[in-house]
Amino acid sequence: AAVLDAHEAPPSAPVSGDDAVAHWAAVFDRAGARSPEASVALYSLGRPALLDAVTDEIVAWLAAQGLLGAERRVLDLGCGIGRFLVALAPRVALIVGTEVSAVMARTARARSRDHRNVAVLRTGGRDLAPFRDETFDLVLAVDTMPYLVAAGVAERHVVEAFRVLRPGGSLVALNWSYGGDIATDRAAVASLAERSGLAVRVNGSHPFRGWDGAAFLLHRAGAFV
Incomplete structure (x- = not known):
């Protein structure tokens, strides 16, 4: 209940852009301090084994799409607490996690410290400016886009994803919004993809059982080089 309260605590006034990013960073700082597992997936009820099972299922799906190698x-x-980093x-070859929450970033670094091909970068959450063009083969956003949608910066991130993806690379968003209308989300993604070149x-x-x-x-045309 404490973690749910941290997630649902409303801002004192409507927020967007930089204010919204700062709001959600503070929310996840509080939630992450209370329960790392529940803070990134309330359905886990704070149980690491349940969260691990869902993580494994997502990884298997990514592999089946030909996105790993x-x-x-x-x-x-x-990246939250770093479950996909690990x-x-x-x-x-390399996985870089970004995070706006200082608590989450610290937890992710600690959890992934034994993996030399992992890096965690705390960012402002507004764009992908720290990264050069055509750097990645996969941009992965697991339950991240809903917060970017709420902050009004989702379109910027899709455009930026195209920029940082290598030809043949992909953007995977697992959940687009928490609006409860999948038809609206599908239309929004299709429109953004068309405008962004993806x-x-x-x-x-809905490919997951758990x-x-x-x-x-979303896919950027071309071939891996």
Whole structure:
């Protein structure tokens, strides 16, 4: 209940842009301090084993889409406590996690410290400016886009994802918003993809047994080099 309260604590006034990013950073600082597992997935009820099972299922889905490999470079957008940093590190060349929450970033660094191909960067959450063009093969956003949508910076991140992806790379967003209308989310993703130069390969499917997350897979044309 304490973690749920931390998530649901409303800002004192409507926020967007930089104010919204700062608000959600503070929310996740509080939630992460109370329960790392529940702070990134309330459905886990703070149980690491349940969260690990869902994480494994997501990793298997990513592999089935052909998105992992020994030469692949991954950007984990909003990496939270670092569960995908640890899960994907043995399966890729490099994985970089970004996080706006100082508490989450600190936890992610501690959890991934044994993996030399993992880095965690605390960012402002507004764009992907720290990264050069065509750096990554996969941009992964697990339950991150809903907060970017709420902050009004989702479109900027999709445009930026195209920039930092190598030709042939992909953007995966698992959940687009928390609006409860999958048709609206599918239309929003399709429109953004068209404007950003990305092709939609999966538009709001529900491929997971242990989690009701909606999967969106966008692809940048070209071949890996």
